[in-house]
Amino acid sequence: MRLSQKSRAEALAFLTAFVTLFVQLLVSRMVPAKLLNNYAFLVISLTMLGFAFSGVILSWRLPWFLNNLADAITSSAALFVLSTVGAAAIFYHADAGTQIAFTRPQFIIDLMHWIPLSLLFAIPFAFCGLILGVLLSSPDLPTRRIYCFDLLGSALGAFTVIPAITHLGVERSVVAACALLLAGAFLLTLPAGRLCRMLTAGATLVLLLSTAFSDRLFEMTYPKGSLLAAAQQHMAIEHVAWDPVARIEVTRIPPPLNPEASPFPSLLGENRIFLTRFKRMLTQNNYAFAYAVDYDGTKESLRGIEETIYSAAYHATSVPLPQVLVIGVGGGFDILTALAFDPADITAVEVNGATVKILTSTYRDYFRKWVDDPRLHLIQGEGRHFLETTDRHFDIIQLSGVDSYSGTPGAAHVFSENYLYTTEAFSRYLSHLRNDGILNMMRLEYARPREMLRALTTAVDALRRAGVKRPADHIMMVTQPDGRFTALLVKRTPFTASEQQRLEGWTLTSRFLRVAASPQLNAQGANMYQVFLSLSDPQQEADFVANYPFDVSPVDDTRPFFFRYSYWWHLFPSEAILWGAIIPVMEYSVIVLMLVISLACVLCIYVPLRYFASHGLRVNHAPRYALYFAGTGLGYLAIEIALLQKFGLFLGHPNYALSVVLAALLLATGLGSLFSDRIVEAFRRVRFVSYVVAAVILAEYGFIFPHLPGLMGLSFWLRAAIVFSLVLPIGACLGIFVPSAIEQMKPTATSFVPWAWGINGIFSVLAPVLSVAFSITWGINALLLAAIPIYLVVGFSLPDTCETIVPSVR
Numbered sequence: 001m002r003l004s005q006k007s008r009a010e011a012l013a014f015l016t017a018f019v020t021l022f023v024q025l026l027v028s029r030m031v032p033a034k035l036l037n038n039y040a041f042l043v044i045s046l047t048m049l050g051f052a053f054s055g056v057i058l059s060w061r062l063p064w065f066l067n068n069l070a071d072a073i074t075s076s077a078a079l080f081v082l083s084t085v086g087a088a089a090i091f092y093h094a095d096a097g098t099q100i101a102f103t104r105p106q107f108i109i110d111l112m113h114w115i116p117l118s119l120l121f122a123i124p125f126a127f128c129g130l131i132l133g134v135l136l137s138s139p140d141l142p143t144r145r146i147y148c149f150d151l152l153g154s155a156l157g158a159f160t161v162i163p164a165i166t167h168l169g170v171e172r173s174v175v176a177a178c179a180l181l182l183a184g185a186f187l188l189t190l191p192a193g194r195l196c197r198m199l200t201a202g203a204t205l206v207l208l209l210s211t212a213f214s215d216r217l218f219e220m221t222y223p224k225g226s227l228l229a230a231a232q233q234h235m236a237i238e239h240v241a242w243d244p245v246a247r248i249e250v251t252r253i254p255p256p257l258n259p260e261a262s263p264f265p266s267l268l269g270e271n272r273i274f275l276t277r278f279k280r281m282l283t284q285n286n287y288a289f290a291y292a293v294d295y296d297g298t299k300e301s302l303r304g305i306e307e308t309i310y311s312a313a314y315h316a317t318s319v320p321l322p323q324v325l326v327i328g329v330g331g332g333f334d335i336l337t338a339l340a341f342d343p344a345d346i347t348a349v350e351v352n353g354a355t356v357k358i359l360t361s362t363y364r365d366y367f368r369k370w371v372d373d374p375r376l377h378l379i380q381g382e383g384r385h386f387l388e389t390t391d392r393h394f395d396i397i398q399l400s401g402v403d404s405y406s407g408t409p410g411a412a413h414v415f416s417e418n419y420l421y422t423t424e425a426f427s428r429y430l431s432h433l434r435n436d437g438i439l440n441m442m443r444l445e446y447a448r449p450r451e452m453l454r455a456l457t458t459a460v461d462a463l464r465r466a467g468v469k470r471p472a473d474h475i476m477m478v479t480q481p482d483g484r485f486t487a488l489l490v491k492r493t494p495f496t497a498s499e500q501q502r503l504e505g506w507t508l509t510s511r512f513l514r515v516a517a518s519p520q521l522n523a524q525g526a527n528m529y530q531v532f533l534s535l536s537d538p539q540q541e542a543d544f545v546a547n548y549p550f551d552v553s554p555v556d557d558t559r560p561f562f563f564r565y566s567y568w569w570h571l572f573p574s575e576a577i578l579w580g581a582i583i584p585v586m587e588y589s590v591i592v593l594m595l596v597i598s599l600a601c602v603l604c605i606y607v608p609l610r611y612f613a614s615h616g617l618r619v620n621h622a623p624r625y626a627l628y629f630a631g632t633g634l635g636y637l638a639i640e641i642a643l644l645q646k647f648g649l650f651l652g653h654p655n656y657a658l659s660v661v662l663a664a665l666l667l668a669t670g671l672g673s674l675f676s677d678r679i680v681e682a683f684r685r686v687r688f689v690s691y692v693v694a695a696v697i698l699a700e701y702g703f704i705f706p707h708l709p710g711l712m713g714l715s716f717w718l719r720a721a722i723v724f725s726l727v728l729p730i731g732a733c734l735g736i737f738v739p740s741a742i743e744q745m746k747p748t749a750t751s752f753v754p755w756a757w758g759i760n761g762i763f764s765v766l767a768p769v770l771s772v773a774f775s776i777t778w779g780i781n782a783l784l785l786a787a788i789p790i791y792l793v794v795g796f797s798l799p800d801t802c803e804t805i806v807p808s809v810r
Helices: 008-034 037-046 048-068 069-093 106-121 122-137 143-168 169-188 194-212 227-233 307-316 333-340 353-362 366-370 383-388 423-429 453-466 495-506 528-533 538-547 576-581 585-614 621-653 653-673 676-683 687-712 716-734 736-745 749-777 780-797
Strands: 237-242 246-254 278-284 288-293 324-326 346-350 374-378 394-400 433-444 477-479 483-493 514-517
Touching: 008 069, 008 122, 008 143, 008 169, 008 246, 008 528, 037 048, 037 106, 037 122, 048 069, 048 122, 048 514, 048 585, 069 122, 069 169, 069 194, 069 621, 106 122, 106 585, 122 143, 122 749, 143 653, 169 194, 169 495, 169 749, 194 477, 227 237, 227 246, 227 278, 237 353, 237 736, 246 353, 278 353, 288 333, 288 576, 307 333, 307 346, 307 394, 307 433, 307 477, 307 483, 324 333, 333 346, 333 366, 346 353, 353 366, 353 374, 366 374, 383 423, 383 528, 423 433, 423 453, 423 483, 433 453, 453 483, 453 528, 453 538, 495 514, 495 676, 514 528, 528 538, 576 749, 585 749, 621 653, 621 687, 621 716, 621 736, 621 749, 621 780, 653 676, 676 736, 687 716, 687 736, 736 749
Parallel strands: 324 346, 324 394, 346 374, 394 433
Antiparallel strands: 237 246, 246 278, 278 288, 433 483, 477 483, 477 514
């Protein structure tokens, strides 16, 4: 192959970028299936170190790569295949340790345990980085077109990964992507080297074996103490299904189920006959769980479900034949609870397509009796978006632990943001309740309350925004005696004396339930819920939140990180009890990643410069170029993450953020790269493009984004078109920066292009970490606006063309 043939080089850039992003997103699904997202966040971030190290290799051996392009590219593709399959197999079979660390030392130990495995996933991306880096560094190839096809391939990868996971699953999709890159690289280069052909043959054999023995190769070893680890020991895992949101597992429950031995007896009740009907369980990413009771279609088979905390709202309400909305179907327990109380209608919304398929197809015979009930309307969709687009009102709205504790594919770098628990969400729930309607939100709780306490503060905030003077009169709470599971009941109107008496009377019949807060009990101040509700003054409530040892402040759509309760000062708390009460995961993660990045900076920035200097090579204004490429890595990822979070809710499903937002951003960036020479010529300098980026972001933030919630009722295609039109000008401007600087360096400092590529890669690793920390601390809007000064610095740091490069001399 002669890589001066631009069409083949462009096809290689397109194909490599497609597979790179495609596989990275698949890795982002693999990891949460084994680890909680706290660890997945680190693993996914570290994979991008591969691109940084590819820059180091090219800085050292660029002439060899340029002189042996065909063999180098196909060999890199073959090594990508071998390392991807190998890293995945090792990760699946590796000792998983414990799923949850309960102490800080254990968290650090687990972190150190997983970082080496994390770095395994960086190896494949180093080989992709070699292919893209050598194509961008070649003086015979047009940088702007190569970079354009690189981004277009990435856009297609973002767009196709959702259907691939849905139809093939993650493991088969990884193998298919590897085969595509290997075949494409070989056919486009036709290498002649013997070693290259041997590597290609070996990679082909590995792919064939991976296809034939995928069940053995990708058999997961689950963390000790997790739900699936116990099920795996008893051969009880029946079915595994992939969905882009999460992986769903179906397991058998070995009889008998003993509520007294369960940490959550309030979910089970005491009826021994009913307990024998707990035959299966659905888990999501080996953590969030839902019981799947064997229901034969008769009310007699549900006798006992009225003892569980799921039925709290039905005992409180006086509405006959209630209209019910269930958000998060799982195994159907909330639906069966509703059926036990003779509802007029049940609307059930489930975000996970794999769950819906299990209920309606794979296990249809098991779930048929309630799935086919004419009163049930099962909808696949996101609960918040459903409420934004319907005008229906309900007597009971129920959410039972709705989350997966994992980032969505479109937001793999964030800690479990969830728009179901924000103030805006509570306001939407209240607006869809009838006058006597009840919202029942149930979740796990800690010994020192924080999770349901934050739900309570958010509900009070929503009630105050609705004009309610005494929110405490509108709220009741039911918990287990040990407080480990809690139900929050909220009404638009105050709870009546009879409703309070009915709920109190019901809990008195159970050993596993008690009323934790009510208008009649709050004055006692017996627990933190009562203490907070007894304040009845916004300033006192704010003081309570500010002085509480955990972050339980109300969350909103700009900071939807409901599950983050830590502060930065929790790293070194003054109270000894807090050392064991909370692990500041985000804060520790940032520190660990900063240490890793610091080492990478030495290896990828300073060491190559010393190597160049020892060979008589230098580039003028090296610090300014380093700042330029570091800034583009930080700024681009900050904008990407902010837009993914910003538009995910607007589009109506977490998968759409990936398919529409990320694909549109990459496509627009590619088009900006293609025409970057004309745009820069029109603006005269790159720094003026920075002004345009700032102006566009400020204009959209100030004049368009505030109106998006009112447009959520539009059809999906109209909403997608709106998102694309908003992303297009931003992405087009962002596509100008990297190719313009590389084209400037190429003529007289070709050897420094891989160095710049590596710097961009390093700070692309750091960017998600800092973006998450920034977004959690100050909000998504602040993250988007923070990208403006970054790009202004980028624009000013690029030296003038005529003064930048000093010709390389020996």
